[in-house]
Amino acid sequence: MRRLLASxxxxxxxxxxxxxxxxxVLLHLAPGDPYAFREGVPVAPEVLQHWRHVYCLDRxxxxxxxxxxxxxxxxxxxxxxxxxxxxxxxxxxxVPRTLELMFFGMLASFALGIALGxxxxxxxxxxxxxxxxxxxxFFYSMPDFWLALMLALLFAYWLPIFPISGIExxxxxxxxxxxxxxxxxxxxxxxxxxxxxxxxxxxIARFQRAAMLDAMRLDFVVTARAKxxxxxxxxxxxxxxxxxxxxxxxAGITLPSxxxxxxxxxxxxxxxxxxYITAMAVGSxxxxxxxxxxxxxxxxxxxxxxxxxxxxxxxxxxVRAA
Amino acid sequence: MFAxxxxxxxxxxxxxxxxxxxxxxxxxxxxxxxxxxARYAAHPSAVIALAVLIVLYCVAAFAPWLASHDPIxxxxxxxxxxxxxxxxxxxxxxAGRDVFSRVLYGARLSLTVALxxxxxxxxxxxxxGVTAGFAGGALDAIMMRIVDAFLAIPRIVLLIAxxxxxxxxxxTSLVIVLGLxxxxxxxxxxxxxxxxxxxxxxxxAARALGARDLAIVRRHVLPNVLTPVLVAATLGVxxxxxxEAALSFLGIGVPDxxxxxxxxxxxxxxYLASAWWVALFPGLALVITALAYNxxxxxxxxxxxxxxxxxx
Numbered sequence: 001m002r003r004l005l006a007s008x009x010x011x012x013x014x015x016x017x018x019x020x021x022x023x024x025v026l027l028h029l030a031p032g033d034p035y036a037f038r039e040g041v042p043v044a045p046e047v048l049q050h051w052r053h054v055y056c057l058d059r060x061x062x063x064x065x066x067x068x069x070x071x072x073x074x075x076x077x078x079x080x081x082x083x084x085x086x087x088x089x090x091x092x093x094x095v096p097r098t099l100e101l102m103f104f105g106m107l108a109s110f111a112l113g114i115a116l117g118x119x120x121x122x123x124x125x126x127x128x129x130x131x132x133x134x135x136x137x138f139f140y141s142m143p144d145f146w147l148a149l150m151l152a153l154l155f156a157y158w159l160p161i162f163p164i165s166g167i168e169x170x171x172x173x174x175x176x177x178x179x180x181x182x183x184x185x186x187x188x189x190x191x192x193x194x195x196x197x198x199x200x201x202x203x204i205a206r207f208q209r210a211a212m213l214d215a216m217r218l219d220f221v222v223t224a225r226a227k228x229x230x231x232x233x234x235x236x237x238x239x240x241x242x243x244x245x246x247x248x249x250x251a252g253i254t255l256p257s258x259x260x261x262x263x264x265x266x267x268x269x270x271x272x273x274x275x276y277i278t279a280m281a282v283g284s285x286x287x288x289x290x291x292x293x294x295x296x297x298x299x300x301x302x303x304x305x306x307x308x309x310x311x312x313x314x315x316x317x318x319v320r321a322a
Numbered sequence: 323m324f325a326x327x328x329x330x331x332x333x334x335x336x337x338x339x340x341x342x343x344x345x346x347x348x349x350x351x352x353x354x355x356x357x358x359x360a361r362y363a364a365h366p367s368a369v370i371a372l373a374v375l376i377v378l379y380c381v382a383a384f385a386p387w388l389a390s391h392d393p394i395x396x397x398x399x400x401x402x403x404x405x406x407x408x409x410x411x412x413x414x415x416x417a418g419r420d421v422f423s424r425v426l427y428g429a430r431l432s433l434t435v436a437l438x439x440x441x442x443x444x445x446x447x448x449x450x451g452v453t454a455g456f457a458g459g460a461l462d463a464i465m466m467r468i469v470d471a472f473l474a475i476p477r478i479v480l481l482i483a484x485x486x487x488x489x490x491x492x493x494t495s496l497v498i499v500l501g502l503x504x505x506x507x508x509x510x511x512x513x514x515x516x517x518x519x520x521x522x523x524x525x526x527a528a529r530a531l532g533a534r535d536l537a538i539v540r541r542h543v544l545p546n547v548l549t550p551v552l553v554a555a556t557l558g559v560x561x562x563x564x565x566e567a568a569l570s571f572l573g574i575g576v577p578d579x580x581x582x583x584x585x586x587x588x589x590x591x592x593y594l595a596s597a598w599w600v601a602l603f604p605g606l607a608l609v610i611t612a613l614a615y616n617x618x619x620x621x622x623x624x625x626x627x628x629x630x631x632x633x634x
Contacts, residue, residue, distance in 0.1 A: 011470070018471035023483075030487035134367075141612035143564045145571050146587060146605035149594060153602075157595045260476030264568060268591075278479065282486045282572055290486045298474040305474075 001313060008309055012302040017069075019298040023291040024068050030287065033057065035081070051079060072295065078288030082281060087292045090277060095296065097167070098262055098273035104189055105196035105258055106251065113201040114247060117208025121243075122235055124213065132205070140202035145264035148195045152268065155191060162190050165270035192269045199261050200254055207250055211243035218242070245316050252301075252308035259297050327388055335380050339373045361625040368621020374614040382430040391420035393427040394579045403597035413599035415589050425604050428581040433611065435497050435582075436563040442501025443562075444508060444555045448547065451512025452539055455520065466513070472506045477561075478568055485574035496575055500562050508554050515547045549626045556619035560612040567608055583608050 035051040052058050055078060056067035071077075077087040116136060120129045139147070156164035163169065168184050169176075176184065215221065221238050225231075229238075263275035270276065274293055281289040345359070362368055381388060390411070391397065396418050404414040412421035454465040472480075484499050485491060491499065519525065519542065528538050563583075569575035570584025571591075578585065583604040590600025 011467075014467055015471045015474050018468055019475060022471065026483060026487055137616060138609070138613060141560060141564075141616050142609050143567050143571075143584075143605065143612075145568060146601070146608065149587070149591065149601055150605065153594055153598055256474065256476045260478040263476075263478055263482065264571070267572075278482060279572060282482060282574055285486055285489060287487060290483045294475055294479055294483050297476055297479050298471070301474045301476070 004313055005306075005310060008306045012306055015302050016295075016299055019295060020069060020072050021065075023294050024065055026294075027287060027291055028061070028064075035079070054079075077292040077295070080281075080286055080289045082284035082286040082289065083277075087288050090289065091274065091292065091296060094272060094274050094277050097271060098259075098266070098275060101189070101192055101196070101262055101266070101271060101273055102255075102258055104193045105200075105262070106254070108193050108197040109200040109254070109258075110204055110247070110251070112197055113204025114208050114244070116201065116205035118212060118235070118240060120205065120209045121212030121216070121239075133209075136202035136205050139198040142199070144195060144199050144261040145268060147198060148192070148265050148268040151191050151195055163188050164191075167272060188269075188271075192265050192271050195265050196258055196261055200258055203254065203257075204247065204250055208243065208247055211246050212239055215239045215242040245312070248312045248315060249308055251311075252305035255304040256297075256301050259300060324390060331380060331384055331388060335377050338376055338380075342372070342376075343369075358625045362621050365621040365624060367617050368624075371614040371617035371621065374610065375618060378429065378611055378614070379433065381426060382433045385426040385430040389420075389423035389426045391423045393423040393581050394419065403593055403600070405597075406599050412603040413597065415586070415600045416593055416597070417589075421586065421600055421603060424581040424586050425583070425607055428583045428586050428604060429607050429611070431493070431576060431580065432563055432566055432583045432608075435493065435500065435566050435576075436559050438497045439500035439504060439562050439566070440555050440559045442498065443504035443558065444551060446501070447505035447508025447554075448512050448544075448551055450505065451509040452516055452543060452547070454509070455513040455516025456535065456539060456543070462513070466510070469506050469510055472503075473510075477503055478565060481565060481569055482572065482574070485569055485572070489574065490577060491574065493576060493580075496566070496569070500566055500569075504558060504562055504565075508551060508558070511550055511554055512547050515550055516543055519543055519546050553619055553623045553626060556615055556622055560615035560619070563608065563611055563615070 033052070035048060035055065035057065049058075055071070056064045059067070075088055077091070079085075080087050080090055083090055116132050120132050123129045152164050155162050167188050168181060172180075172184070216239055218238075221234060224234050224238050259275075262273065263278055265271070266273045266275035267279040274296065278290060278293040281293075343363070362372075390409070397414065397420065398418060401410075401414050401418040403416055404410055404418070406413040410420050410422065412425060415421055415424070450465065450469075454462045457465075480503055481499065484503070488495070488499075522542075525538055525542055528542060533541070566575055566582070567584030567587070570582045571588045573585075573588065575584055576582035586604040587601045590597060590602075590604075594601055
């Protein structure tokens with residue numbers, strides 16, 4: 001177990017190092033200076049010189065690379081020119097909001113995906129199986145931002161059930177009690193989480209369905225059926241418990257697509273998370289902020305993958321032994 | 323006149339589909355290709371998907387001829403955010419441009435960009451995967467760690483970073499950027515195939531006969547990785563189309579007056595509540611395209627790999 005964790009961590013560090021190198025190369029190849037202020041903004045040359053000196057841009061490339069690695073390792077991700085404060089402070093404000101969205105999005109999409117997968121496997125070949133797979137593939141084929149827009153149109157404009165943007169009702173918040181505020185917050189979560197759920201549940205359902213069908217062929221299932229165990233008990237006790245294990249690994253694979261989807265979903269629902277500020281940084285061409293979000297998402301993905309691997313090893317003794 | 327053109331295009335598409343259907347149903351020759359074709363034809367969803375793709379590409383190819391208006395011409399000040407009607411089938415946008423014509427031209431651009439970008443990604447992914455799998459050892463390990471790192475970055479985040487740093491991207495550089503960010507999964511797939519092919523007797527025999535590495539790759543490896551690569555590419559086009567739309571939606575893809583499915587949706591977003599048609603129709607075109615590619619890819623996978631058929 002400890003060896004597994006150590007090797008995964010080493011691999012993860014290697015991956016993050018390669019990503020850091022990539023962002024350095026991107027910054028270096030990009031036209032213009034990352035700390036050149038945009039035209040129209042008068043800036044004293046001393047200020048420009050200051051930032052160029054702080055981030056080693058006045059030194060040779062090899063020294064710049066070492067300097068970049070050192071500052072990233074110490075958590076200094078540069079200075080945001082659009083928000084006029086260090087990128088690290090911005091991320092501390094915004095990343096928890098994205099993590100919250102990820103948590104609920106993951107929970108919802110796994111709940112729906114596993115339920116659909118079980119349903120499809122049990123009703124294999126029927127109209128329910130066919131229809132469920134068709135509908136989930138339909139949502140899977142949708143661009144995330146368009147799905148978000150259509151949900152906003154349906155459930156915020158036409159049927160004003162859910163709020164369209166933000167994380168809470170700013171006008172009502174000061175006078176609300178804490179539980180009213182919590183309810184309001186949950187109502188704001190519904191549309192973004194639904195978008196993420198519909199986007200990713202098809203992959204999970206497909207995987208779960210295949211795992212169920214594989215488990216149904218195992219010998220002890222045949223034995224249980226021969227002994228006369230009712231079909232629903234076989235599905236619950238024998239098949240599902242074995243078919244749930246491989247789905248854990250899927251958590252690590254789903255994370256990149258959820259994090260990617262969150263960028264545009266956060267933008268459309270004005271959810272103040274990392275994706276939202278990344279999309280905002282596009283317009284202001286904030287180099288430091290955009291490359292930092294590449295770094296931070298990759299770190300989150302690596303951590304998610306390691307967590308999934310470890311969970312899988314805990315859940316399945318066969319993996320632990322290997 | 324306008325309806326007549328659509329009728330002519332419809333007849334062309336239907337006869338094309340019918341010809342293809344007859345080809346698939348012919349069971350006289352027992353070649354591998356015929357077998358795969360028959361297996362593909364056994365999936366009704368995949369057949370419909372292929373027909374939809376044929377329709378989409380015909381519409382894209384004949385867009386200038388089938389469009390009812392000029393896609394970038396501002397028609398009249400009174401025609402701003404005009405609801406769908408007989409003359410403007412999909413309505414007009416905030417500038418008073420015909421959304422139907424913009425969707426046709428936008429689909430033409432999006433489909434072309436996605437196809438070219440996928441071509442680039444397949445070429446790079448195959449070359450990379452074959453090199454890594456064939457070389458083995460330290461080079462393989464390093465090359466695969468690089469792929470791992472790229473796969474750890476959500477593709478849209480990477481695209482946003484590149485798009486922001488090089489801001490106004492031309493359509494050519496958009497194709498290149500989309501192609502350069504889509505090959506990672508393909509290369510991993512190809513490498514796995516190459517590793518298994520390398521162990522087969524035919525490669526050992528070829529080596530014993532004195533064949534050089536390049537000859538082995540050309541004669542034995544490439545023909546055998548073609549099948550999984552084709553399936554991955556078909557599914558990959560759907561992903562590239564959606565990513566191109568996302569970039570254009572963010573304003574770093576296809577530049578403004580030129581319509582692409584993504585930037586038509588962008589034009590409609592501020593007016594979503596009052597002029598929903600501007601954002602709705604290009605999105606539907608995107609969903610239909612991506613769905614057709616996904617279904618065709620699934621059908622292709624089953625057709626090319628008969629061992630897998632009974633699993634689904």
